[in-house]
Amino acid sequence: MTTQALSLAGTPAAAPLGYYSWTFGQGARDPYYIMVVIYIFFPYFSNTVVGDPVQGQSLIGYLNATAGFVLMLTAPFLGAIADKNGRRKPWVAATVLVMIVGAGLLWFVLPQGGGVGIGWTLLILLVISVAFSISEVFHNAMLPSVAPVNKVGAISGMAFALGNVGGLVLMLFVLFAFAMPGTQPWSFLPAEPLFGLDRASHEHDRVVGPISAVWMLLLTLPVLLFTPDGKTSGTPMLIAARQGIRDVVETVKQLKHYSNIAIYLLSRMFFIDGMVGVMTFGGVYASGTFGWQSTTLLIFGLCSSASAMFGAYVGGKLDDKLGSIRALQIAIGMSSLVLLVLVSIQPGTVLYVVSVSTEPVWDFPYFQTTAEICYFISNQIFAMFFVTGLSSSRTLMARISPPQMATQFFGLFALSGTVTAFLAPLMVATTTDFFQSQRAGFASLAILMIIGAVLLLKVREEQATVANQS
Numbered sequence: 001m002t003t004q005a006l007s008l009a010g011t012p013a014a015a016p017l018g019y020y021s022w023t024f025g026q027g028a029r030d031p032y033y034i035m036v037v038i039y040i041f042f043p044y045f046s047n048t049v050v051g052d053p054v055q056g057q058s059l060i061g062y063l064n065a066t067a068g069f070v071l072m073l074t075a076p077f078l079g080a081i082a083d084k085n086g087r088r089k090p091w092v093a094a095t096v097l098v099m100i101v102g103a104g105l106l107w108f109v110l111p112q113g114g115g116v117g118i119g120w121t122l123l124i125l126l127v128i129s130v131a132f133s134i135s136e137v138f139h140n141a142m143l144p145s146v147a148p149v150n151k152v153g154a155i156s157g158m159a160f161a162l163g164n165v166g167g168l169v170l171m172l173f174v175l176f177a178f179a180m181p182g183t184q185p186w187s188f189l190p191a192e193p194l195f196g197l198d199r200a201s202h203e204h205d206r207v208v209g210p211i212s213a214v215w216m217l218l219l220t221l222p223v224l225l226f227t228p229d230g231k232t233s234g235t236p237m238l239i240a241a242r243q244g245i246r247d248v249v250e251t252v253k254q255l256k257h258y259s260n261i262a263i264y265l266l267s268r269m270f271f272i273d274g275m276v277g278v279m280t281f282g283g284v285y286a287s288g289t290f291g292w293q294s295t296t297l298l299i300f301g302l303c304s305s306a307s308a309m310f311g312a313y314v315g316g317k318l319d320d321k322l323g324s325i326r327a328l329q330i331a332i333g334m335s336s337l338v339l340l341v342l343v344s345i346q347p348g349t350v351l352y353v354v355s356v357s358t359e360p361v362w363d364f365p366y367f368q369t370t371a372e373i374c375y376f377i378s379n380q381i382f383a384m385f386f387v388t389g390l391s392s393s394r395t396l397m398a399r400i401s402p403p404q405m406a407t408q409f410f411g412l413f414a415l416s417g418t419v420t421a422f423l424a425p426l427m428v429a430t431t432t433d434f435f436q437s438q439r440a441g442f443a444s445l446a447i448l449m450i451i452g453a454v455l456l457l458k459v460r461e462e463q464a465t466v467a468n469q470s
Contacts, residue, residue: 005148011403014146014228021226022146023159025092025139028219029132030163031170032103032212038279039171039301040294041106043287044205048111049118053288057281057438061429063122064280067129068425074130075137075412088138089229095135096220102128103216106209111202139223141410144398146227152398153324157316157391164309164387166219168302170211175298178204183295184365205294261400264459265412268393271332271452273424275386277445278339281428282379285442290347290375296366300376307383315388316395324396325461329453331389336449338382343443345375400463424448 005013013019036042046056078091102124108115109124116124147155178197181190197203286292286300319327344352350371360368367376394413401409424445432441 005150011145013148018227019146019148019151019155020158021222022139022142023155023162024219024222025135025227026159027162027166028096028216028223029099029135029139030160031166031215032099032128033132034164034167034301034305035170035174035208035212036103036106039283039297039304040174040205040208041109042280043283043292043297044202044294045109045121046284047287048202048205049109049113049121051112053284054432054436054438057284057288057432057441058429059118059122060280060284061425061427061432061441063125064129064425065429067126067133070126070130071133075134078134078137087229087231088142089224089227091138092135092220093224095131095138096216098131099128099135100213100216102131103209103213107206109206109209137410137413140394140397140413142227142229143394144401144403145230147398150320153319153327153392153395154316156395156398157312157314157319157388160312160387160391161309161316164305164312166215168305168309170208170215171298171302171305174204174208174211175295175302178207179295179298202294260460260462261409261412263455264396264400267452267455267459268413269452270448270455272389272393274339274445274448274452275332275335275389277424277428277448278335278342278382278442279386280425281442281445282342282382285342285438286375286379288438289345290369290372299366300379303376304379304383307380308387311384312387312391314384315391318388319392319395323461324392324399325456325459327392328389328396329456331385331392332449332453332456334385335382335389336446336453338378338385339443339446339449341378342375342382343439345371345378346439347371350374396459396461399461400459402463402465 014022042060046060047053050056050059105116105124106121109121110116143152143156176189177194179193179199180186181193193199193204197207283292283297283300287297292300315327315331318330341351344350347369348355348358348371350356356370356374358369358371361370361373362368367373397410397413401413427444427448428441431444432438435441
């Protein structure tokens, strides 16, 4: 006779189908972020829609800052309401639906501000960004009750690995079906882009929105169908909203009781936004610095996703073996170091002072110069440690927060990535504007990671209990 494994919530964990299906939620969301935010659409928006890499990077910074401000006002309260109601999957379904519609609309964002226009594009991206983070809150909050205690790190890492597999598969499809046909004399490529897509109108850049929308729909279904949800409390939504808001206020009043979590969230507020900022602006920075076009960025993204997939898997195992804090410290330290290497690279310089030739070093049509190759390799290392950090930061939150308040605390967890989600992009935007330098704006993110790493030294890996409410 076997005994069912316990979850972090102290209740029986889900069956393997339940917790493996949970990982598909990450697999559904991440390809959008990889293709749209990091490697293809945001660089297209910056360089081709706006038409100025410096102004484009600034607008993206202000966009992310606004999204962070909206989430600061909503995420903790929505989480507390869901804890009162007991169910998370309806919130996941609703936010994914919003993202699907928004991602589909990106097809109509034309070069030079045509189509829906720059203003409406920013509004669409803002709505998607807010829905993305809120969906993440409710999906993350399911982890403590579905995964066995001894597998929580591995399951979290597997989810990020699956997300990067999805991003890799879709970028390969876009690369070989739309971006490369007709550009290289390779026999395995179609003569022209499939389905009649027109590269001159940047349809190969715009199509990533609708593709990610379809992918999101398909991969969210396993979560909705097979992952167990909490039981509804039967509390009417209006009453749950009042109780949820009251609970957030009470949690703030009990800050001393939750001081370990508060220090961790403060730490994460800095380090995770610095790390996310590097991935968000890495493609924008490279396209402006080296003049990389969409095909080069696709190859860059493909390889980075493969590196991230490896980092997520190894990081999950490392988390279960060494503990979440130790794995997280390694990830932040290495990410900070690699960022300093990335910003040291310019077309004729590496490591700030070492001059390199700007002539091609090989016949391969992409990443031809020494500086480009150095940037490419450095980013692969960053991608591995970045996803290890994402996975371990989520696992640590699951380990130290009270299971009865999982969604509320994961709302605060999301908030800790959004308080500086309008500080970090704002830092990049204003620094870029002030110095008129993408390099200076990109480098400013190292400050956030260093501050977060120092604060993390004060965090203990122990689960909090629910404070007595007055």
